[in-house]
Amino acid sequence: MVPDTRTYMIAGYVVIFSGMAVYVLSLMWRWRRRLAELAQVEEELREIGKAP
Amino acid sequence: MSAASRERTSLWRATRAIVWKDLTAELRSRELLSAMLVFALLVILSFNFALDLDPKTRGSVTSGVLWVTFIFAGTLGLNRSMAVEKDRGCLDGLLLAPMDRSAIYFGKSVANLAFMLIVEAVVLPLYSLLYNVNLFRPGLLLMILLGSVGYVAVGTLLSSMAVQARTRDMLLPILLFPVTLPVLIAAVKGSAGFLSGLPLTDIQPWINLLLVYDVIFVAIAFIVFDYVVEE
Amino acid sequence: MHKAPKALRLLDGVSVLLLVVATGMVFLYAPVERTMGLVQKVFYFHVSANWIGMLGFLVAAVAGGIYLARGNRFWDVLEVAAVEIGLVFSLIGIVTGSIWARPIWNTWWTWDPRLVTVAVMELIYIAYFMLRQGIEDPERRARYAAVYAIVGFLSVPLTFLSIRFYRSIHPVVITSSSAQLSPKMFQTFMFSLFTFTVLFVDLLWHRLRLGLLSEQVERLRMKLSE
Numbered sequence: 421m422v423p424d425t426r427t428y429m430i431a432g433y434v435v436i437f438s439g440m441a442v443y444v445l446s447l448m449w450r451w452r453r454r455l456a457e458l459a460q461v462e463e464e465l466r467e468i469g470k471a472p
Numbered sequence: 473m474s475a476a477s478r479e480r481t482s483l484w485r486a487t488r489a490i491v492w493k494d495l496t497a498e499l500r501s502r503e504l505l506s507a508m509l510v511f512a513l514l515v516i517l518s519f520n521f522a523l524d525l526d527p528k529t530r531g532s533v534t535s536g537v538l539w540v541t542f543i544f545a546g547t548l549g550l551n552r553s554m555a556v557e558k559d560r561g562c563l564d565g566l567l568l569a570p571m572d573r574s575a576i577y578f579g580k581s582v583a584n585l586a587f588m589l590i591v592e593a594v595v596l597p598l599y600s601l602l603y604n605v606n607l608f609r610p611g612l613l614l615m616i617l618l619g620s621v622g623y624v625a626v627g628t629l630l631s632s633m634a635v636q637a638r639t640r641d642m643l644l645p646i647l648l649f650p651v652t653l654p655v656l657i658a659a660v661k662g663s664a665g666f667l668s669g670l671p672l673t674d675i676q677p678w679i680n681l682l683l684v685y686d687v688i689f690v691a692i693a694f695i696v697f698d699y700v701v702e703e
Numbered sequence: 704m705h706k707a708p709k710a711l712r713l714l715d716g717v718s719v720l721l722l723v724v725a726t727g728m729v730f731l732y733a734p735v736e737r738t739m740g741l742v743q744k745v746f747y748f749h750v751s752a753n754w755i756g757m758l759g760f761l762v763a764a765v766a767g768g769i770y771l772a773r774g775n776r777f778w779d780v781l782e783v784a785a786v787e788i789g790l791v792f793s794l795i796g797i798v799t800g801s802i803w804a805r806p807i808w809n810t811w812w813t814w815d816p817r818l819v820t821v822a823v824m825e826l827i828y829i830a831y832f833m834l835r836q837g838i839e840d841p842e843r844r845a846r847y848a849a850v851y852a853i854v855g856f857l858s859v860p861l862t863f864l865s866i867r868f869y870r871s872i873h874p875v876v877i878t879s880s881s882a883q884l885s886p887k888m889f890q891t892f893m894f895s896l897f898t899f900t901v902l903f904v905d906l907l908w909h910r911l912r913l914g915l916l917s918e919q920v921e922r923l924r925m926k927l928s929e
């Protein structure tokens with residue numbers, strides 16, 4: 421008789437996929453923030469005449 | 473200055489000089505050793521009540537209690553030893569000296585090892601007296617030596633990094649404990665084996681593990697230390 | 704500007720595809736295990752996640768060594784990327800290991816040498832980031848982190864051995880999870896490992912780009928304050 425461990429399997433896969441999703445999303449979010457920071461710093465450098 | 477005194481001091485002589493410096497400085501102030509000793513005694517006292525060391529259960533936990541005590545006191549010593557070096561600016565002086573930088577590592581490690589061994593030399597007879605158990609078995613002393621060497625080898629390297637951080641006192645244990653877990657496990661099991669009179673073949677794996685750990689990490693620390701102190 | 708190179712976008716697609724196929728294999732191809740039931744299917748990705756954790760650590764240690772030897776900050780950025788990904792996937796591995804253990808051995812935690820070793824590795828990763836946070840000078844931070852990545856990595860096999868031998872004297876309930884796998888299970892398992900390895904490279908590359916971008920921003924910021 422095979423035990424019914426369905427809920428645990430679902431829990432396991434929820435952890436795996438949501439864990440990976442959260443990480444990927446964090447990467448995307450951090451990337452966007454950095455791009456914005458880059459644009460801002462480049463703008464400030466241009467203003468004081470030290471464009472890269 | 474004559475040409476001879478401008479030559480690089482040999483590794484051996486430089487190491488000896490650093491060890492001598494640390495030991496004599498400690499002999500004069502005794503603040504490091506007294507702090508380590510008092511702390512070690514307090515840890516044993518805490519364990520006495522935390523674990524209810526009655527004669528029956530005591531046998532199985534003696535090794536563990538001893539090693540936790542040594543590790544806590546050892547960490548304290550490692551922290552202070554490096555902090556003193558940095559705060560007094562001695563580190564900069566040592567770095568300017570014409571000698572192989574590894575001498576600093578070896579010198580500090582040997583000094584730290586000496587301090588840890590001194591604390592262990594006091595705790596062992598004390599524990600023996602308090603709990604009426606004979607701890608003076610050569611096998612146990614061997615484990616204490618091997619374990620302390622491994623712990624100090626990694627600890628000196630990591631404390632030289634941790635001391636540069638603002639959170640230096642908290643950081644060293646966090647860096648050190650997970651990496652020296654094999655030392656703790658092997659030392660505790662090996663010591664327990666010797667204390668309960670297990671045959672040597674049963675204890676051999678633990679001794680071997682400690683030896684391997686010691687060799688690997690002393691070598692690594694030796695290679696890598698230059699990168700830690702370069703400016 | 705700043706768009707991912709074509710190779711990376713291709714890799715993204717391949718990774719997603721592999722993940723979909725692997726998941727399909729787990730649920731549709733591999734048979735249900737008799738003694739454990741459906742929860743055994745967690746095993747495929749659980750081991751793969753732990754494998755990525757170790758791979759991350761290995762890559763970080765090698766990158767650290769190269770950084771110390773060459774001094775090129777690229778290797779430091781790669782090292783951080785590898786540790787971060789290893790941290791995330793080891794955590795997934797630990798949690799899924801716990802979820803797997805619960806219905807089978809009726810416990811949330813088993814002192815299985817592999818599980819404990821991954822947990823210790825996780826603690827070393829966390830300590831790694833705390834070390835980085837504590838050092839202000841970027842060049843010194845990179846050097847110290849590289850040293851710790853190497854020292855930490857080297858301690859892991861010894862930790863594993865010491866726990867394994869410790870456990871062999873105190874045998875407890877847990878038997879090894881490498882029970883005999885049927886051919887279909889084995890294929891699914893190997894494919895999962897392969898999938899996650901590709902995924903690791905993909906994520907590493909993305910995280911590396913993020914790190915390099917951050918370095919660029921920092922460099923420009925310094926120019927600003929000159």
